[in-house]
Amino acid sequence: MKKTHLISAISIAMALSSNVNASDAYTESFANYAKEIQKYQSNESWDASIRAYEKEVAQVQKSAGYIGKALPLPEPIKVADGVYTVVGSLIWHNPSNFGLNNNLSFIIFEDGVFVFNGGANPAIAYSFHQQIKKITDKPVKWLAVENSQGHAYLGASYWVDQGVKHLYSHSVANNDFHNAFARIKQSWGTRVGHELTEGARDVSDLFTTFDDKLTVNVGGGEQVEILNFGPGHTPGSTIVYLPKRKIVLPGDLAYNQRMLALFSYTDTLKWTQTFEAFMSAMPKDVTVIPGHGAPATLQKVKEDTYDYLKYMQNQVQQIVDAGGSEADAQKIDQSMYKHRSVYEQTYRNNAVHIYREITGGDLGESNE
Numbered sequence: 001m002k003k004t005h006l007i008s009a010i011s012i013a014m015a016l017s018s019n020v021n022a023s024d025a026y027t028e029s030f031a032n033y034a035k036e037i038q039k040y041q042s043n044e045s046w047d048a049s050i051r052a053y054e055k056e057v058a059q060v061q062k063s064a065g066y067i068g069k070a071l072p073l074p075e076p077i078k079v080a081d082g083v084y085t086v087v088g089s090l091i092w093h094n095p096s097n098f099g100l101n102n103n104l105s106f107i108i109f110e111d112g113v114f115v116f117n118g119g120a121n122p123a124i125a126y127s128f129h130q131q132i133k134k135i136t137d138k139p140v141k142w143l144a145v146e147n148s149q150g151h152a153y154l155g156a157s158y159w160v161d162q163g164v165k166h167l168y169s170h171s172v173a174n175n176d177f178h179n180a181f182a183r184i185k186q187s188w189g190t191r192v193g194h195e196l197t198e199g200a201r202d203v204s205d206l207f208t209t210f211d212d213k214l215t216v217n218v219g220g221g222e223q224v225e226i227l228n229f230g231p232g233h234t235p236g237s238t239i240v241y242l243p244k245r246k247i248v249l250p251g252d253l254a255y256n257q258r259m260l261a262l263f264s265y266t267d268t269l270k271w272t273q274t275f276e277a278f279m280s281a282m283p284k285d286v287t288v289i290p291g292h293g294a295p296a297t298l299q300k301v302k303e304d305t306y307d308y309l310k311y312m313q314n315q316v317q318q319i320v321d322a323g324g325s326e327a328d329a330q331k332i333d334q335s336m337y338k339h340r341s342v343y344e345q346t347y348r349n350n351a352v353h354i355y356r357e358i359t360g361g362d363l364g365e366s367n368e
């Protein structure tokens, strides 16, 4: 009996550390402790402490959602009273930004806190949660995710472990994430660090999905509208609108400052239509917290998203009409967008992507 306890204590400790590249002091300590235990097997009081330890580890694992230090994320920006966003890095996800290259937002309502985007991994979700707790002691009650991508979803299991029961995603996005979970997790782990990503679980079965619109009562007579206007950057996407506060969080439907990245699943021809539907549904003076980049006006995200796509679609169409090639499309003058981040890494691919959309070419496979 005692031996069983000992073995399971060791195996729990090992399981916690085996997938980790031992870069985090806290998780490393579990592995060291498990090694220590093996030296003192015969001591009675030690055995009792091991059993207590076993329970403790299991408890910590279950309630913490992530075991490790809080990551040094940028401070949340106050957009309006009770509305905050952490503006993620404007470059690719990599170890230096822990995968935080989209915006994570939270809104404090009468009945609790609404979080938008689960974060790229449980470590980011945990660290973001610590920031929320510094600003409010209300519990996180709701989570919505912008689309099927890793930085929207992979942190979701952390929030589930924290007891968040109201999880929202578009039906297509939820399916896409579920089907690609293993590939998305592998890809993000490789890019930003397996030690941060390993704890992520597929919790898509716990999400409430919607097709066009869902309304959530958040207390104080206020409602949150969860909306979809059609495909775009991703086939499924979720927009969170706060009508009383005139604030909208459209996820990757809208970019500010950063160049758009087009993935295999991006349909820019539909994206521009969807953007038109989005614009006509919003009041002109709405404040936009975009998927990427700082909060901005509707006009500004239109320029950086819709106007750019329209310009590219027109230019590429002219090349196609004239019998031009992909190489010709790559030569389209995009120099007026040079100041935007990740310009160098995206502009040629964007031209090729749109060329292939128009001509029915192969768009490849993305695991973002």
Ligand SMILES: [Zn+2]
Pocket (backbone or CB within 6 Å): 102, 149, 151, 252, 291
């Ligand atoms: Zn994204």
